[in-house]
Amino acid sequence: MKILKIQTLRGPNYWSIRRTKLVIMRLDLEDLAESPSNEIPGFYEGLIATLPSLVEHFCSPGCRGGFLSRVMEGTMMGHIIEHVALELQELAGMPVGFGRTRETATPGTYQVVIEYETEQAGRYAARAAVRLCESVIATGTYPADELQQDLKDLREFAADTALGPSTETLVKEAEARGIPWMELGARAMIQLGYGVHQKKIQATLSDRTSVLGVELASDKEGTKQILRSAGIPVPRGTVINYLNELQDAIDDLGGYPIVVKPLNGNHGRGITININEWAQAEAAYDAAKEVSKAVIVERFYEGSDHRVLVVNGKVVAVAERIPAHVVGDGQSPISALIEDTNRDSRRGDGHDNVLTKIEVDRTTWQLLEQKGYSLDTVLADGEVCYLRATANLSTGGIAIDRTDDVHPETVWLAQRVVKIIGLDIAGIDIVTTDISKPLREMDGVIVEVNAAPGFRMHVCPSEGIPRNVAEPVIDMLFPPGSPGRVPIVAVTGTNGKTTTTRLIAHIFRQTQQVVGYTTTDGTYIGDYLVEPGDNTGPQSAQLILQDPTVEVAILESARGGILRSGLAFSACDVGVVLNVAADHLGLGDINTIDDMARVKSVVAESAMPNGYAVLNADDALVSAMADHASAQIAYFSMNPDNPLIRSHTQRGGLAAVYENGYLSILKGDWTLRIEQAVNVPLTLGGRAPFMIANVLAASLAAFAQGVRIEDIRAALVTFQASTQQTPGRMNLFNLGTFHALIDYAHNPHSYEALGGFVKNWTTGERIGVIGGPGDRRDEDFVSLGTLSATIFDRIVIKEDDDTRGRDRGEAAKWIHQGVEQAKPDARCEVIVDEETAIQTALDTATPGSLVVILPESVNRAIQLIEARNPVPVATPMTQPTVYANGHVSVEENAIVSRATIVGS
Numbered sequence: 001m002k003i004l005k006i007q008t009l010r011g012p013n014y015w016s017i018r019r020t021k022l023v024i025m026r027l028d029l030e031d032l033a034e035s036p037s038n039e040i041p042g043f044y045e046g047l048i049a050t051l052p053s054l055v056e057h058f059c060s061p062g063c064r065g066g067f068l069s070r071v072m073e074g075t076m077m078g079h080i081i082e083h084v085a086l087e088l089q090e091l092a093g094m095p096v097g098f099g100r101t102r103e104t105a106t107p108g109t110y111q112v113v114i115e116y117e118t119e120q121a122g123r124y125a126a127r128a129a130v131r132l133c134e135s136v137i138a139t140g141t142y143p144a145d146e147l148q149q150d151l152k153d154l155r156e157f158a159a160d161t162a163l164g165p166s167t168e169t170l171v172k173e174a175e176a177r178g179i180p181w182m183e184l185g186a187r188a189m190i191q192l193g194y195g196v197h198q199k200k201i202q203a204t205l206s207d208r209t210s211v212l213g214v215e216l217a218s219d220k221e222g223t224k225q226i227l228r229s230a231g232i233p234v235p236r237g238t239v240i241n242y243l244n245e246l247q248d249a250i251d252d253l254g255g256y257p258i259v260v261k262p263l264n265g266n267h268g269r270g271i272t273i274n275i276n277e278w279a280q281a282e283a284a285y286d287a288a289k290e291v292s293k294a295v296i297v298e299r300f301y302e303g304s305d306h307r308v309l310v311v312n313g314k315v316v317a318v319a320e321r322i323p324a325h326v327v328g329d330g331q332s333p334i335s336a337l338i339e340d341t342n343r344d345s346r347r348g349d350g351h352d353n354v355l356t357k358i359e360v361d362r363t364t365w366q367l368l369e370q371k372g373y374s375l376d377t378v379l380a381d382g383e384v385c386y387l388r389a390t391a392n393l394s395t396g397g398i399a400i401d402r403t404d405d406v407h408p409e410t411v412w413l414a415q416r417v418v419k420i421i422g423l424d425i426a427g428i429d430i431v432t433t434d435i436s437k438p439l440r441e442m443d444g445v446i447v448e449v450n451a452a453p454g455f456r457m458h459v460c461p462s463e464g465i466p467r468n469v470a471e472p473v474i475d476m477l478f479p480p481g482s483p484g485r486v487p488i489v490a491v492t493g494t495n496g497k498t499t500t501t502r503l504i505a506h507i508f509r510q511t512q513q514v515v516g517y518t519t520t521d522g523t524y525i526g527d528y529l530v531e532p533g534d535n536t537g538p539q540s541a542q543l544i545l546q547d548p549t550v551e552v553a554i555l556e557s558a559r560g561g562i563l564r565s566g567l568a569f570s571a572c573d574v575g576v577v578l579n580v581a582a583d584h585l586g587l588g589d590i591n592t593i594d595d596m597a598r599v600k601s602v603v604a605e606s607a608m609p610n611g612y613a614v615l616n617a618d619d620a621l622v623s624a625m626a627d628h629a630s631a632q633i634a635y636f637s638m639n640p641d642n643p644l645i646r647s648h649t650q651r652g653g654l655a656a657v658y659e660n661g662y663l664s665i666l667k668g669d670w671t672l673r674i675e676q677a678v679n680v681p682l683t684l685g686g687r688a689p690f691m692i693a694n695v696l697a698a699s700l701a702a703f704a705q706g707v708r709i710e711d712i713r714a715a716l717v718t719f720q721a722s723t724q725q726t727p728g729r730m731n732l733f734n735l736g737t738f739h740a741l742i743d744y745a746h747n748p749h750s751y752e753a754l755g756g757f758v759k760n761w762t763t764g765e766r767i768g769v770i771g772g773p774g775d776r777r778d779e780d781f782v783s784l785g786t787l788s789a790t791i792f793d794r795i796v797i798k799e800d801d802d803t804r805g806r807d808r809g810e811a812a813k814w815i816h817q818g819v820e821q822a823k824p825d826a827r828c829e830v831i832v833d834e835e836t837a838i839q840t841a842l843d844t845a846t847p848g849s850l851v852v853i854l855p856e857s858v859n860r861a862i863q864l865i866e867a868r869n870p871v872p873v874a875t876p877m878t879q880p881t882v883y884a885n886g887h888v889s890v891e892e893n894a895i896v897s898r899a900t901i902v903g904s
Helices: 043-050 050-056 065-072 077-091 118-139 144-160 165-176 211-218 220-229 243-252 280-288 336-340 362-371 408-421 470-477 497-509 538-546 557-567 592-604 620-626 643-650 687-702 708-718 748-757 780-790 810-822 834-843 860-868 898-903
Strands: 002-009 020-027 099-103 108-113 181-183 190-192 199-202 237-239 257-260 272-275 293-301 304-309 312-320 323-326 384-387 396-401 425-432 445-451 486-493 517-518 522-525 527-531 550-555 572-575 607-617 632-637 654-659 662-667 670-676 731-734 739-742 764-770 794-797 827-830 849-852 893-896
Touching: 002 118, 002 557, 020 077, 020 118, 043 050, 043 065, 043 118, 050 065, 050 077, 050 592, 065 077, 077 108, 077 144, 108 118, 118 144, 118 211, 144 522, 144 748, 165 190, 165 470, 181 538, 199 538, 211 280, 211 408, 211 445, 220 237, 220 408, 220 445, 237 243, 243 280, 243 293, 243 827, 257 280, 257 336, 272 280, 272 592, 280 293, 280 362, 304 408, 312 408, 323 336, 362 654, 408 425, 408 445, 408 764, 445 827, 486 592, 486 687, 497 517, 497 550, 497 687, 517 538, 522 538, 527 538, 538 550, 538 557, 550 557, 550 654, 557 592, 572 592, 572 687, 592 620, 607 620, 607 687, 632 687, 654 687, 662 687, 670 708, 687 708, 687 748, 739 860, 748 780, 748 849, 764 780, 764 834, 780 810, 780 827, 794 810, 834 849, 849 860
Parallel strands: 486 550, 486 572, 517 550, 572 607, 607 632, 632 654, 739 849, 764 794, 764 849, 794 827
Antiparallel strands: 002 020, 020 108, 099 108, 181 190, 190 199, 237 293, 257 272, 257 293, 304 312, 304 425, 312 396, 323 384, 425 445, 517 522, 522 527, 654 662, 662 670, 670 893, 731 739
């Protein structure tokens, strides 16, 4: 077998709308292409011996052992590798269950689709599954040590890329509320929400967290001084910088016991507690010095360590933290007790699990030596031996929830402390013998105030009630009723995407909002180009959604990005599908028009239930997408009598139609007329039907999102088919004695649409400079030639500079063949170089003619024409329109009944 390609999907995609994290492996079975599993000697036995847990895979039989029954009866290796890859991730602690395997148009080559939790692990599992199956085929087994290494590697991938426990808690709470999130790739920051409504977090630091508060909390001595001056009980202590100051500090505190810790430290590093003699104090000083230049010497206070979590000024959780320890059984040495404790399934490395494994270090040896113990000491039954000086979970401690036990005065004190320090999220460390009583009664003290406190001890305490501490954080960042998303309008289709996207953006700009949009021409925010190029994939969409100034996102979503990575967003408010036609077929294993429709339907199906899927009622493939969309449906049509439109609006549905020369919105029994098509420049005086359809779709999408008719109208009459607003989309130039038109039509469907306008040109010759991208099929080029012969009086065939793998002249040959088939006596010549072809057509244009240029490089074509000093093309002026009753003009919010329309 041979892996031809592995790609990763990260959003709604061709394979699934809900399962957004998928790996696709294109796999050539080679010699196994004709060999089902039941024909491979010993394979079934070797597979179940290697992975007996595959018995839990139901597969199509729908029962336990269902998949293995398929293997026994005979199934292809691609299907088996799908299940093996899923099971490897399952065994490594990453539960996944979605997979698909489909044979491509190339016999023996399959697309194997598997779900993943961690991207690197998913890709690794796909490759490991192939190795495993190849080994079982060749030898009847897969070495146990190799399997264990695979699982170890998978676990490491998961650990390396996993969110921290606190971050994961916050992300899950955001997801539960429908707030999207994304990793920003710098400083472990996470963005919650989109656009102008976004918030950023870094672990439990938020973008509301005060820098001054963090700085103060990091200065332990400064924190103590401020709290002491505010009457808060804090430990007596001092800061020293040299060993010769240590004895004086001890004396100032009245002698032992003391605590020595670094001035700047975290996670309990360098801290030694309950010191009772000089030798211990000296060693503790050296340990603290390894972490910080300055050292704190404090009085030691008896009691348990408690962490009080305060969010947005309120105490939300309290945990008693107990240092790492073991309990004797009268038989086992301390070393064995540590090993037994670490076998607890809740313990992992670092922050991987609810608890952390206990490790023996300098502090452990010191504590043991103080008691005269070693790792070989056998503790008495029930005797507790502490192995750490501090109670941090990261060093093996445990947590017991005490939220319901804390005294009200201590709650008040903690909330006051956080306001004094100036933090939105803080962890306050309190030492007291009884948290249920006031601190002063128990000689308790506030030891530290921590910025970015960990949530693990509260979310997953060793004992007691888990507390949802993420809820108040998300409430703080996104108060109830406040949005976490900006409206997203996604646009797809075979043709017209860019024009429609730009027009929708122009409509929303009338609402005075900052609009971010992506097109094949570039990525824009407001009035400015952010990034030029063909930006219709997920990376460009994320740029828009990450921008904190964007209030509305209009995202062109092309087939390539959907197939390569999926959509960049989990859901949109409005999903627009313009049309589906034969283009790019044969690429990316999309071989039929139905395959292409499935790709485009991803946008419609990603629209949220309270949003809209805006669909073309005149395109059967598009209108059928309503069957699988969870959103409300809105149709647009060039035919007001379309049966689908009539039945839909009779049920109270929303639609947009072209009727009696008007662009109109239909809502139940009412018609809202927007504007006459002749007054909309983009329609070229109402003579470009495909542009009218684009305008209907754009107007309907905006109306469905709540934009007023007045704003839509204002946008339509000010949006020009110009090189500034729609470069390469029906740009008409007056060159004095003739006109030139530039359009990016590049497939049969767009040629047909363009032909509807060109055929109306009656003042002179219709000259076409035509071509197509080299990665299309031969029959597609023939179709372009055939269509061109019916549209143009004279044809110049050129080729793109980038032939996309074809020999120079090959594409032109197939186009010429199509021209001759349709019109043997056609006036046609081949000029392969695009610039030469354009100049030739312009130089030989006859008076009154229309030269239609379908370029690879829109900018180059525009420059060639502008060098000839074109005269501005006049556009129809917007005139008031009076209805038959003589009372309502287009300038008003035109609402008329269906009956009035029919009778007018």
